[in-house]
Amino acid sequence: MSATVSRQRHAADSSGSSFSLTASLLRLSKHIRYENLAAGLSGGVISTMVLHPLDLIKIRFAVSDGLKMRPQYDSMVHCMKTIWKLEGIRGLYQGVTPNIWGAGASWGLYFLFYNAIKAYTQEGRQTELSAGEHLVSAAEAGMLTLCLTNPVWVTKTRLVLQYNADPSRKQYKGMMDALVKIYRHEGIPGLYRGFVPGLVGTSHAALQFMTYEGLKREQNKYKKMPSESLLSPLEYITMAAISKIFAVAVTYPYQVVRARLQDQHNNYNGIVDVIQRTWSNEGIEGFYKGMVPNLVRVIPACCITFLVFENVSRLLLGEYH
Numbered sequence: 001m002s003a004t005v006s007r008q009r010h011a012a013d014s015s016g017s018s019f020s021l022t023a024s025l026l027r028l029s030k031h032i033r034y035e036n037l038a039a040g041l042s043g044g045v046i047s048t049m050v051l052h053p054l055d056l057i058k059i060r061f062a063v064s065d066g067l068k069m070r071p072q073y074d075s076m077v078h079c080m081k082t083i084w085k086l087e088g089i090r091g092l093y094q095g096v097t098p099n100i101w102g103a104g105a106s107w108g109l110y111f112l113f114y115n116a117i118k119a120y121t122q123e124g125r126q127t128e129l130s131a132g133e134h135l136v137s138a139a140e141a142g143m144l145t146l147c148l149t150n151p152v153w154v155t156k157t158r159l160v161l162q163y164n165a166d167p168s169r170k171q172y173k174g175m176m177d178a179l180v181k182i183y184r185h186e187g188i189p190g191l192y193r194g195f196v197p198g199l200v201g202t203s204h205a206a207l208q209f210m211t212y213e214g215l216k217r218e219q220n221k222y223k224k225m226p227s228e229s230l231l232s233p234l235e236y237i238t239m240a241a242i243s244k245i246f247a248v249a250v251t252y253p254y255q256v257v258r259a260r261l262q263d264q265h266n267n268y269n270g271i272v273d274v275i276q277r278t279w280s281n282e283g284i285e286g287f288y289k290g291m292v293p294n295l296v297r298v299i300p301a302c303c304i305t306f307l308v309f310e311n312v313s314r315l316l317l318g319e320y321h
Helices: 002-029 034-062 076-092 096-122 131-160 175-191 195-222 232-251 254-260 269-286 291-316
Strands: none
Touching: 002 096, 034 076, 034 096, 034 131, 034 175, 034 254, 034 291, 076 291, 096 131, 096 175, 096 291, 131 175, 131 195, 131 254, 195 232, 195 254, 232 254, 254 269
16 A cells, blocks of 8 residues: 555656646746847857867867877967968868857857746846856756757867878868768767766856856946946957956866867777876876967957857847847
8 A cells, every 4th residue: 555655656746847847848948039049150150260270270289199190380370380381271171160060059059048048047036147047057058058069079179180181081071971980980979079078168168158247247237237238349358258268267178188088099998098198198288288279269259259149139139229
């Protein structure tokens, strides 16, 4: 008798939990605005098209672990000149297709999820969200986005790490060829290499968005305007740059670990193996390789993306005054 009652209670609890989850998802879906998707996608695509060569250089420095097969670069300028001399503009734009797809989709989905989660959390409240709530909303949006886009990032990393100037001797001919070959030879796990450090990396975006939102709120408070008032382009650029520098300084090592896991020229047995070998062979500096070219790339990329998003989203939502 008691077992029957227990099963009935368990079934009732499960039914209640399922209903609660469904109700929450329905409430969340009401806050989804595809204008945010379009605006984020626009910002990601524009910034990627302009700054992809710097991303390529950053990844090549990040995986620079002493293997003889890798080209040796003295500096960012030397790296760019070498690639230009061997392969021309085409070489500097290796991997641009998955990067555009990845950046466009990531920023679009991120802004879509982030603004929906933020609005869902704000629902029925008069008070503004706290810094912690912005942090959690951004982290949740980042995890959802990464689940959908990780295969694209693996593909991009593989393409930008093809060092041979002769197209006929390259392992991958393009984005689709890389996706098919990775899936064929490595399966789903191959497409999700670097996923765990990528999840850790959602803290990067969470810290960035928390800082960015806080700066916007304080600036509007200083100007005695509503917290969501439209600011000037210079203000958006300044706040985006500050928030990005802060986030990069705190979280950059995960990007090195992720890039090395996704690199086809080296075999690691997981995150712990990457960390141990990097520390043993290169010390703390190994975890910050490529940070300077990364900052040179991500700060203008972030400024362009946020500026485009803020203006395009308001234009599409009819809030541009």
